[in-house]
Amino acid sequence: MPVRIYALAKDLKLDSKELVEICKKAGVTGKGSALASLDDDEVQRVEKYLEAGKQKKAAPAVSVAKGASAPIAPVRGGDVISDRGTANRVIGRRTTGAPSEPAAEPPQSAQADAPPATKPVEDLPAETAKPAEQPVAETTPAKTPAASEPAATSKAPPATPKEKPAASAPKAKPQQPEMSPGPLSPMRRDPVGHGGGGKIRVIGRGSRSSQSSRGEGDSGGAPRAPKRREPSIKINLAALPEAKPPAPKKSGSEPPAQQPEVRFTKDAIAGHKQGDAAGIDKVVSDEKKKPATRPGGLTEFAEKAKGRSPRVSEADEAAEKKRNAGMAGARPDRNRSRRPNNRRDLMEGGGGDFGRRRGGGRHGGGRRRKGVNTAAPRKEAVSLELPCSMRDFCEATGVPVAQVLRFMMGMGVMANINATIDQQTAELIAADMDLTIDLKAHETLEDELITSLEEAEDEEADLVTRAPIVTFLGHVDHGKTSLLDALIGINVVKGEAGGITQHIRAYTVEKDGRAVTFVDTPGHEAFTEMRARGANVTDIAVLVVAADDGIMPQTEEAISHAKAAGVPIVVALNKSDLEGVDPMRAMTQMTEHQLTPSEWGGDTEVVRTSATTGMGLDELLETLLTVADLHEYRANPSRKALGVCLEAEQQGDRGVIAKLVVQNGTLRVGDILVCGSSHGRVRAMTDTLTNAPLQEAGPSTPVNLTGLDIPPGAGDRFHVLSDITQAREIAASREHGSRTESLSGVTTKVSFETFQELLEQGRLGEQQEKTKLNVIIRSDVRGSLEAIDKELTKLENPEVEVRVLQRSVGGVTLADVTLASASDAVILAFNVIPDDAARSLADERGVEIRRYDVIYKLTDEIRLMIEGRLRPEKRNVELGRALVKQIFQISRIGTIAGCYVAQGSIQRGCRIRVNRDGRTIGDYPLDALRRGKEDIKEVPRGMECGIKLSGYNDVKQDDVLEAYKIEEVARTLD
Numbered sequence: 001m002p003v004r005i006y007a008l009a010k011d012l013k014l015d016s017k018e019l020v021e022i023c024k025k026a027g028v029t030g031k032g033s034a035l036a037s038l039d040d041d042e043v044q045r046v047e048k049y050l051e052a053g054k055q056k057k058a059a060p061a062v063s064v065a066k067g068a069s070a071p072i073a074p075v076r077g078g079d080v081i082s083d084r085g086t087a088n089r090v091i092g093r094r095t096t097g098a099p100s101e102p103a104a105e106p107p108q109s110a111q112a113d114a115p116p117a118t119k120p121v122e123d124l125p126a127e128t129a130k131p132a133e134q135p136v137a138e139t140t141p142a143k144t145p146a147a148s149e150p151a152a153t154s155k156a157p158p159a160t161p162k163e164k165p166a167a168s169a170p171k172a173k174p175q176q177p178e179m180s181p182g183p184l185s186p187m188r189r190d191p192v193g194h195g196g197g198g199k200i201r202v203i204g205r206g207s208r209s210s211q212s213s214r215g216e217g218d219s220g221g222a223p224r225a226p227k228r229r230e231p232s233i234k235i236n237l238a239a240l241p242e243a244k245p246p247a248p249k250k251s252g253s254e255p256p257a258q259q260p261e262v263r264f265t266k267d268a269i270a271g272h273k274q275g276d277a278a279g280i281d282k283v284v285s286d287e288k289k290k291p292a293t294r295p296g297g298l299t300e301f302a303e304k305a306k307g308r309s310p311r312v313s314e315a316d317e318a319a320e321k322k323r324n325a326g327m328a329g330a331r332p333d334r335n336r337s338r339r340p341n342n343r344r345d346l347m348e349g350g351g352g353d354f355g356r357r358r359g360g361g362r363h364g365g366g367r368r369r370k371g372v373n374t375a376a377p378r379k380e381a382v383s384l385e386l387p388c389s390m391r392d393f394c395e396a397t398g399v400p401v402a403q404v405l406r407f408m409m410g411m412g413v414m415a416n417i418n419a420t421i422d423q424q425t426a427e428l429i430a431a432d433m434d435l436t437i438d439l440k441a442h443e444t445l446e447d448e449l450i451t452s453l454e455e456a457e458d459e460e461a462d463l464v465t466r467a468p469i470v471t472f473l474g475h476v477d478h479g480k481t482s483l484l485d486a487l488i489g490i491n492v493v494k495g496e497a498g499g500i501t502q503h504i505r506a507y508t509v510e511k512d513g514r515a516v517t518f519v520d521t522p523g524h525e526a527f528t529e530m531r532a533r534g535a536n537v538t539d540i541a542v543l544v545v546a547a548d549d550g551i552m553p554q555t556e557e558a559i560s561h562a563k564a565a566g567v568p569i570v571v572a573l574n575k576s577d578l579e580g581v582d583p584m585r586a587m588t589q590m591t592e593h594q595l596t597p598s599e600w601g602g603d604t605e606v607v608r609t610s611a612t613t614g615m616g617l618d619e620l621l622e623t624l625l626t627v628a629d630l631h632e633y634r635a636n637p638s639r640k641a642l643g644v645c646l647e648a649e650q651q652g653d654r655g656v657i658a659k660l661v662v663q664n665g666t667l668r669v670g671d672i673l674v675c676g677s678s679h680g681r682v683r684a685m686t687d688t689l690t691n692a693p694l695q696e697a698g699p700s701t702p703v704n705l706t707g708l709d710i711p712p713g714a715g716d717r718f719h720v721l722s723d724i725t726q727a728r729e730i731a732a733s734r735e736h737g738s739r740t741e742s743l744s745g746v747t748t749k750v751s752f753e754t755f756q757e758l759l760e761q762g763r764l765g766e767q768q769e770k771t772k773l774n775v776i777i778r779s780d781v782r783g784s785l786e787a788i789d790k791e792l793t794k795l796e797n798p799e800v801e802v803r804v805l806q807r808s809v810g811g812v813t814l815a816d817v818t819l820a821s822a823s824d825a826v827i828l829a830f831n832v833i834p835d836d837a838a839r840s841l842a843d844e845r846g847v848e849i850r851r852y853d854v855i856y857k858l859t860d861e862i863r864l865m866i867e868g869r870l871r872p873e874k875r876n877v878e879l880g881r882a883l884v885k886q887i888f889q890i891s892r893i894g895t896i897a898g899c900y901v902a903q904g905s906i907q908r909g910c911r912i913r914v915n916r917d918g919r920t921i922g923d924y925p926l927d928a929l930r931r932g933k934e935d936i937k938e939v940p941r942g943m944e945c946g947i948k949l950s951g952y953n954d955v956k957q958d959d960v961l962e963a964y965k966i967e968e969v970a971r972t973l974d
């Protein structure tokens, strides 16, 4: 009877992977994975091989006993290792013995032969039995195949260089220990033989310093320019002759000889021009009498020597001020203060020129010299907590604010002293100013609590087996949803808008008495994030590949996600029921992506399935459970829960509904939860498949949960805390962080309507800047927001930029319309509707709200518009809204909705959108419109009527019916 390799491995008490290897060696081919089956014959072959291996293993034990230099026993190796000096001595001997082999490979190669841990034991005897004199040959290992074998001999012991001599100790001449350290022979190339320092080189083998030592040694004959460098191990080298430190420059403490500075007043100069010499004479005589108090003068240095800052008496100062006012001789001073590098003086704390210019220029520099320099001394190594303000940065580093602001201006950023500096900016400034900054992130409650929760390790005794989380990934329409539906026994595919999955689904089902959690992801290219998220929560990825299509772009992407997540991949070759499909084609393509099918000897399980006929479903399930067995997924149900939010939405009366998967621990009703920037207490939990209420959810369980204050982001991790205040604080700080990040800049007024006009009128060509189309996105779930976002970024071109001013989950609100009106933005409502107030304001202000239910329609429409090709030949004209007050079930007719027309009117022949809980759930033609028993053409606002929809009988009380008609609109921009 066939037996799976992993099961046989269990019987034989071997590792499954090891057994796969053994199968190969035993000549049983095509068994690339532990899931492959072996028939009786193959099992026997494997067992025989193992038996033979055991015998082989037993044989060398005799030789070990015989020979003193057993290949594995580190007896002699121990001798060599025990005394480093001995080792070196041996090396030295060999070096002298064979000095003529300078061109051999570098000694690192001996270490590069690190032993592969998985080397089958049974190989050892054969290898170690190879001729022991080969060590000599090992010095030229690349030359012959035989030469590489002794290198293999040294693979067994883990500690490489020391044990190598023992491992490959030549058995042929055990009595000649001097020949034994053959494997060390590469050391001969080490220049030990050329001089002292052998000890050092052995220690430093492989290190850079030793290599350079070797380089020097090699140059024994060839002269090489000596390089000055630090000795790597100083204790073994003669001390370098002490160089006298250079004498401090005298010029540093003595002022340069100066010419007496004679300054002429304007009057003196003017008088001189008029032939009056008296004014000049007076200035010259005054100058001679004046004490040397100018900077750099002797008085100043005398003061400095006494440890005081040179000060000028009030009287002198006043006199000087008077003298210097307006004198031509003051120009050098002024120039100095204007020099661009004056900030260096300032930074070094020695100047004050900068301040003099500002404060002292007009009002007299003397005052400044009197005061104390208040600038913080510049610090070289600073520790800074981020984010911080410009002021904090400057105070911490001692760099003047003006200097930092100037730098920022140079980078095109107009900042002020209160501006916040982020890490990147701080690093840039620091690099520019040669500062060493140790940037620390602010230690928050988050770091304290969440990190400890994430890092808490579970006790082995607490761990129990959990259900595997299996995610279906693959290209759009390859049959993921159908396959999952068929496995679970439900039908979700039918209800999908546009026939594509736009939400992530997760269900736990019981199969063969075991729980499995399935996650379905959308295949449309827009949902990359959802696929990545699906892959990140999963244990096993099922790659659904349609046999007729093969590997497609999103299949490739899914492969990357699964590989990045490091999870096993099982391929479901779906649609195998289709006639004429060639599964070999898809399998060949798979090999190009390093997914070799197990039937071709690889380790990827490929199951041929058909969601339509049910073919291969059992096998797929069995394979998934087997993989789960192999990996033993475990969790600790007794700890506080943590996991991931897959999706979240705001539902009218129920509040926030979040779909979470518990990854570890148990989540209970009443638990305090923080998830992204939302928090709250778990109010209720329901099963994602049956909607049954749950009191607790253990590991691997997906739940729909209420109780959070705002919808968390899809992909946000959640944690259970014990204090609601802490949860609130953490959520608030995250919200603050993300708001700060997403603050958008100034908006340009370009509306959706005018956008095409701009294009048509060719005004884009005249504009230097890109034309910006501002949009506000509202969606039913977070995942769609990301998908739309991603699609919109693809629409950018050199002339047009689509700017998302705001994106959020939930219906269109008054605030959205206000923002759109202020910034000429268009509101893109994906699967949501505007509330009454928003609708009225939008009408009043002419704000456009575009509604979509399929993502590619949204992006296609915008793309067409951007390309100037949008031809609004058909336009939806909103007619009115009616509220369903009562439902009447009439046999043979169906459901009649008794409605009250709240806005506009309902007209015969229109179409009706059915909205429930703020979401559009369907769009149907109006079948019948009646008042009493009469069929009528139109029902105006404030009246009641009966509405029958065509093809939909599930209208419920409180549904909102929106009537609209499709009008043909003539093109106006042709």
Ligand SMILES: Nc1nc2c(ncn2[C@@H]2O[C@H](COP(=O)(O)OP(=O)(O)OP(=O)(O)O)[C@@H](O)[C@H]2O)c(=O)[nH]1
Pocket (backbone or CB within 6 Å): 474, 475, 476, 477, 478, 479, 480, 481, 482, 483, 493, 499, 500, 501, 502, 521, 522, 523, 524, 574, 575, 576, 577, 578, 609, 610, 611, 612, 613
């Ligand atoms: N013949 C055949 N058709 C299939 C099979 N599986 C799915 N289909 C059809 O393929 C189409 C797409 O199936 P879905 O299950 O929606 O595909 P999907 O991969 O979930 O699509 P997205 O979720 O949008 O990525 C549907 O019309 C299915 O009926 C199959 O095994 N055989």
